[in-house]
Amino acid sequence: MAHVFVTRALAGDALDRLAAAGHDVDVWEDNLPPHPTELRERTANAQGLLTMLSDRVDQQLLDAATGLRAIANYAVGSDNIDLEAAARRDIQVGVTPDVLTDATADLAFALLLAAARRIVEANAAVQSGRWRTWEARGWLGADVHGATLVIVGPGRIGRAVADRAAGFAMNVITVGRDDDLHQALQQADFVSLHAPLTPQTRHVIDAAALAAMKPTAILVNTGRGGLVDQGALRSALEDHRLAGAALDVTDPEPLPADDPLLTAPNLLVVPHIGSATTTARSRMAAMAVDNLLAGLDGRPMPHPA
Numbered sequence: 001m002a003h004v005f006v007t008r009a010l011a012g013d014a015l016d017r018l019a020a021a022g023h024d025v026d027v028w029e030d031n032l033p034p035h036p037t038e039l040r041e042r043t044a045n046a047q048g049l050l051t052m053l054s055d056r057v058d059q060q061l062l063d064a065a066t067g068l069r070a071i072a073n074y075a076v077g078s079d080n081i082d083l084e085a086a087a088r089r090d091i092q093v094g095v096t097p098d099v100l101t102d103a104t105a106d107l108a109f110a111l112l113l114a115a116a117r118r119i120v121e122a123n124a125a126v127q128s129g130r131w132r133t134w135e136a137r138g139w140l141g142a143d144v145h146g147a148t149l150v151i152v153g154p155g156r157i158g159r160a161v162a163d164r165a166a167g168f169a170m171n172v173i174t175v176g177r178d179d180d181l182h183q184a185l186q187q188a189d190f191v192s193l194h195a196p197l198t199p200q201t202r203h204v205i206d207a208a209a210l211a212a213m214k215p216t217a218i219l220v221n222t223g224r225g226g227l228v229d230q231g232a233l234r235s236a237l238e239d240h241r242l243a244g245a246a247l248d249v250t251d252p253e254p255l256p257a258d259d260p261l262l263t264a265p266n267l268l269v270v271p272h273i274g275s276a277t278t279t280a281r282s283r284m285a286a287m288a289v290d291n292l293l294a295g296l297d298g299r300p301m302p303h304p305a
């Protein structure tokens with residue numbers, strides 16, 4: 001029997017399988033993440049750990065958790081975990097790929113459409129009683145149909161966004177590691193970010209990248225907040241060198257209410273809900289538990305990071 005610390009209550013009954021396998025499961029019941037000290041203390045005597053992307057698993061935590069054998073991250077990304085430090089300690093790390101691809105691609109497209117057609121602003125105008133008549137020149141947005149979409153990151157989610165774009169007859173340009181990003185950005189009406197966050201991709205959308213984009217372009221980010229230099233994004237929006245941005249992810253998360261980015265015009269931000277559908281989240285829970293059961297059993301995880 002192993003002791004497993006789970007850093008948040010999960011949707012569905014996947015955790016029951018850990019208990020059914022005889023493991024002792026300690027679930028953090030608060031909606032807010034455990035403080036790093038609390039995380040360290042609760043993990044110190046655990047052999048298994050189930051983490052959210054908001055839990056930082058660093059050397060200090062791993063040093064304290066001497067019996068830890070398996071970490072299951074409840075995310076497709078693993079940038080919150082020091083993978084090299086875990087490998088040095090023979091701790092397996094698993095993630096939840098594929099099952100959130102469509103949910104995240106749907107959200108990327110929803111953000112793209114909402115930003116292009118100013119849905120949130122328009123809704124606010126109606127709800128607040130500011131909308132007084134049909135306006136011949138009001139609420140003009142950007143065409144999505146037939147526009148050029150640059151997808152940064154040719155992985156599973158990027159490809160799923162390209163599939164959706166095909167239904168809108170968009171011209172899709174996919175940019176991978178070896179492609180010329182700035183050349184692609186010059187052609188973009190929309191840019192959607194799907195690269196993993198690594199030291200190489202941090203601030204891949206910086207001031208120079210934003211300057212390469214057309215002033216009519218719209219940036220969508222459902223990848224990781226660190227892909228974008230938010231100071232540069234704020235300046236580009238304020239100076240109307242970029243038409244809009246729609247973000248599911250920011251750096252940090254949550255963005256403090258007084259963060260200067262939030263005062264920028266034509267900005268839409270949602271609270272990292274890319275995978276937030278009932279189906280995706282319960283499949284993620286099942287996968288995370290599959291990873292833990294294998295890791296605790298000494299078998300290779302089915303979905304390693």
Ligand code: DGY
Pocket residue numbers: 053074075076077078100223272273274275276
């Ligand atoms: C992930 O799993 O990495 C996603 O960002 C969660 O929505």
